[in-house]
Amino acid sequence: MNDATIPFDGCITCERRGHVLMIGMNRPAKRNGFTPAMFRQLGEAYTLLDDDPGLRVGVLHAFGAHFTAGLDLPTIAPLMRRGEKAIPLGLVDPVNLGLPGYRRRTKPMVAAVKGITYTLGIELMLAADIVVAADDCRFSQLEVKRGIMATGGATLRMTERAGLGNAMLHLLTGDEFGSAEALRLNFVQKVVPAGEELAEALRLADTIAAQAPLAVVATRLNVLKAVEHGPMVAVQDFFDVQQRLSNSDDAIEGVNSFVEKRDARFTGR
Template identity: 30%
Template sequence: MTFRTARLFELKTEDDMSDDRLLFEASDGVAILTLNRPEVMNAFEDGMREALFDQLDACATDPSIRAVVITGAGKAFCAGGDIASMAKLQEDNDVSIVETRMNIAGQVIQQIRRMPQPVLAAINGAAAGGGMNLALACDLRIASDRAVFAESFVKIGLVPDWGGFDFLTKLVGTSKAMELMMLGDRIDATEAHRLGLVNRVVPDAEFRDEAAKLARRLADGPPETLAAIKEGVYRGVDSSLPETLSYEYKTQRRLFLRDDAREGMKAFLEKRPAVYENRD
């Protein structure tokens, strides 16, 4: 099945928004999850983390969903936690809700990592605090040239969460991670790309189309193969060479006679695009 590109990926403006704080739409195998509090740069409020986890969990077991996109409404991707809400918890000397929120955030990022589909962060604007680390948790990241990034936790006396210590350090190394986390400075999309935090930066006027094209390419790919690549890359970060070679051997042997490999090789020999079907 080859998916259509028309009107797949239409980022929402503030005028398009409903009262739902997380929007979900699926078109021809691509699921789009839109964080929807543009009035506060899509900062998380109670219920949004749970909704995000539930949608990701549902997508993970739906064979008709071949790629997942996470993006933000309006002019921002996500500003992380709602600071006004956090200040209220401090007034009440209440850390129990903070613990609950962090637990759910942990479930979200672990679900992104373990689900078989590629998850693309489409970073349309500012990604700060937990919002930046949510983007880093995704498998691929495409950013508008107007996007900015900040590990801004230090500005309010807190440490990074949403897996930031893991994701950022592995991507940029300890020295740069220390700098970004200890100073909390903003970096633009060009610098984020130079550091390897995003895969692509595109002009804002072309962002929707380019994000759609990338999502489409992922959705058109061989689903079992992409799932195995995703697992292999994350295994490879912490595995020894013998462990990695063992995974490669077992996985290549398992996939060799599967339909994806048969179709891929047949299409190559026939000099045509491969057409990969959904797998139950």
């Protein structure tokens, strides 16, 4: 899709790559600033990932030099004033907050971030499971500079990853920081030279997609349960989930591949 065919209010692209769904934010002329149309399409893309049995992992990336400058306030502010959501109810929520009326993602998401990654960009990557950052990233959670509050998960996940003081440092000042600081704070998991971030994210996604899908989803959900509800709540799922997984075709394949000294061929059943 060239610049002439990109809608003025941007779009979200979906490209299948084997068991991986590449989800692209495409409004480079406006630094991928998010409009209502992009929000709706992003929710639809995340829902496609969860609903299609042939898809196992998502990769969130962006076209152009930057991940996203965040909200396109002239188009989003009217919705905010009316208390309306840009993503229709019933879809998977890309920031995965568990809000009433929205679904939560079950399959893994890897984010590849680069250049300007402001506000919503940080919240989308914190809602992903693994983040690969280019070494040219410029991060800022700058809502306080616009008279609003971060409501896409930054106040929760920054504190969880980096501790109270580090979260307050960046949330209350709206300052700009780089990839090294994001790595120090556990906001990203890998930093690579600019231009290599998408290839590395795809490599990780392919590695995850090669594992047993039911086990991947169960593992991811148990980790989130431990974070959100505490370790002892997550422990309660151990035996029932393990029994269910052990009776799956994939568990049988896992044993057979071990005995036969070959790569497993998982089907998600």
